[in-house]
Amino acid sequence: MNLFKSTVGRKILMAVTGLCLVGFISVHLLGNLSVFWGADAINAYAKHLHDLGPLVWVFRLIMLGLFAVHITFGIQLYLENRAATPDNYAVQKTLVTTFSAKTMVFTGLIVLAFLLYHLLHFTVQITNPEISARNLALVDGHLDVFTMVTKSFQNVFIALVYIIAMIALLLHLMHGISSWVQTLGWSTGSSQDKVTALGKIVAIVYGLAYIAIPLLLLARIVK
Amino acid sequence: MDLTLHVWRQKGPQDKGKLETYPAKNVSPDMSFLEMLDEINDGLIRQGKDPIAFDHDCREGICGMCSQVINGRPHGKQEQTTVCQLHMRQYSDGDEIFIEPWRAKAFPVQKDLIVDRTSLDVIMQAGGYVSCHTGGVPDANVHPIPKPVADYAMDAAECIGCGACIAACPNSSAMLFTSAKVAQLAALPQGKPEARKRVKAMTEALLDEGFGNCTNHYECEAACPKGISVKFIAKLNREYLKSLMPTSTEA
Numbered sequence: 001m002n003l004f005k006s007t008v009g010r011k012i013l014m015a016v017t018g019l020c021l022v023g024f025i026s027v028h029l030l031g032n033l034s035v036f037w038g039a040d041a042i043n044a045y046a047k048h049l050h051d052l053g054p055l056v057w058v059f060r061l062i063m064l065g066l067f068a069v070h071i072t073f074g075i076q077l078y079l080e081n082r083a084a085t086p087d088n089y090a091v092q093k094t095l096v097t098t099f100s101a102k103t104m105v106f107t108g109l110i111v112l113a114f115l116l117y118h119l120l121h122f123t124v125q126i127t128n129p130e131i132s133a134r135n136l137a138l139v140d141g142h143l144d145v146f147t148m149v150t151k152s153f154q155n156v157f158i159a160l161v162y163i164i165a166m167i168a169l170l171l172h173l174m175h176g177i178s179s180w181v182q183t184l185g186w187s188t189g190s191s192q193d194k195v196t197a198l199g200k201i202v203a204i205v206y207g208l209a210y211i212a213i214p215l216l217l218l219a220r221i222v223k
Numbered sequence: 224m225d226l227t228l229h230v231w232r233q234k235g236p237q238d239k240g241k242l243e244t245y246p247a248k249n250v251s252p253d254m255s256f257l258e259m260l261d262e263i264n265d266g267l268i269r270q271g272k273d274p275i276a277f278d279h280d281c282r283e284g285i286c287g288m289c290s291q292v293i294n295g296r297p298h299g300k301q302e303q304t305t306v307c308q309l310h311m312r313q314y315s316d317g318d319e320i321f322i323e324p325w326r327a328k329a330f331p332v333q334k335d336l337i338v339d340r341t342s343l344d345v346i347m348q349a350g351g352y353v354s355c356h357t358g359g360v361p362d363a364n365v366h367p368i369p370k371p372v373a374d375y376a377m378d379a380a381e382c383i384g385c386g387a388c389i390a391a392c393p394n395s396s397a398m399l400f401t402s403a404k405v406a407q408l409a410a411l412p413q414g415k416p417e418a419r420k421r422v423k424a425m426t427e428a429l430l431d432e433g434f435g436n437c438t439n440h441y442e443c444e445a446a447c448p449k450g451i452s453v454k455f456i457a458k459l460n461r462e463y464l465k466s467l468m469p470t471s472t473e474a
Contacts, residue, residue, distance in 0.1 A: 093295025
């Protein structure tokens with residue numbers, strides 16, 4: 001049976017790609033937090049990334065592949081599961097599942113919509129050209145990413161978009177970060193609760209750290 | 224005690240069906256839930272009405288026939304208890320009770336509270352067995368099986384195949400049921416030779432029968448009248464991963 005057709009095979013693909021994406025947002029978060037160390041720190045981080053040259057494109061292609069698999073199978077599984085449950089109960093009750101587990105496809109789609117906006121905003125830089133690094137004066141010969149980021153998040157609309165999207169990401173991670181342990185068959189009866197609790201803590205830490213960036217810049221606590 | 228029942232009535236598979244309300248008077252707390260329904264049916268029959276059709280057989284919690292969602296919970300509110308072993312002392316005077324059949328595409332309603340669970344048999348036929356030559360009874364302890372392994376297999380074998388896991392699952396996935404069978408047989412020496420074939424065949428049958436995919440909600444474990452753990456789903460996932468590796472006979 002084909003890995004891409006099997007119910008367990010696709011579940012494993014969701015877990016593995018999800019795990020890689022968690023790895024990506026971990027590195028991305030560490031890079032982003034450099035904004036709190038001032039203009040030099042984040043500008044230097046941006047320069048290092050740019051200096052990787054063709055490697056950046058290799059990385060982008062890998063990311064595209066991961067997202068494609070994760071999104072395609074995520075939506076496909078959601079549609080199949082909907083079709084398997086045509087009728088609701090008059091009294092609908094759940095015992096242990098969570099809001100985040102039930103809304104994975106929706107939080108996932110919000111994150112996807114955000115991702116597209118985020119790429120247009122900071123990578124392609126066409127949504128707010130007046131404050132995009134490309135149109136700002138160079139600092140010591142390289143792009144002024146710091147000013148682009150701070151000016152962007154001083155805009156209430158942009159900051160809110162980022163904050164809402166990061167809340168969706170937090171909810172997505174609340175289920176996802178611990179789920180892969182079960183999917184890859186590593187959990188045992190007694191370890192599952194601990195893994196789930198740990199996953200939620202990690203998700204909250206990630207979520208809050210990501211939210212802190214637009215929030216603190218919007219509130220002008222960091223300038 | 225006096226109760227108000229809202230029971231799903233459906234004439235046949237093609238009928239749309241709806242909830243109908245019945246008063247249940249003078250219910251004894253010592254009655255089982257099914258005995259309470261027997262009394263209601265007695266009353267309906269005396270009035271010349273069609274009694275409520277529901278599945279039941281052993282009435283001692285081991286056959287897996289009773290299948291009712293009571294106030295949104297498969298088998299009702301008592302943990303690790305089938306409907307037949309649920310007693311009316313769990314309820315109090317004036318309670319409203321909603322009784323519905325298992326709901327899943329793979330479990331079409333036959334009549335009222337009875338659903339067709341043939342799809343679970345189809346999953347079993349796909350690999351929920353051990354192929355062996357019949358013959359004399361083997362000597363005791365021919366297969367040395369460590370006690371923890373025997374216990375593990377026994378825990379999985381507790382599954383009575385009632386379908387509560389599917390009724391509780393937001394995706395109507397039969398993964399807990401399937402995993403209990405896969406894990407039980409994969410843990411024992413008799414089941415190992417066919418383990419690779421079994422996990423693929425049974426999970427394939429699960430999808431073909433119209434069940435959903437497992438997305439780790441764990442509602443199944445919470446609803447299971449036999450307390451089957453989702454650790455068996457992790458075991459099934461491990462068995463699937465193992466089946467992806469080539470074996471020496473294939474290479």
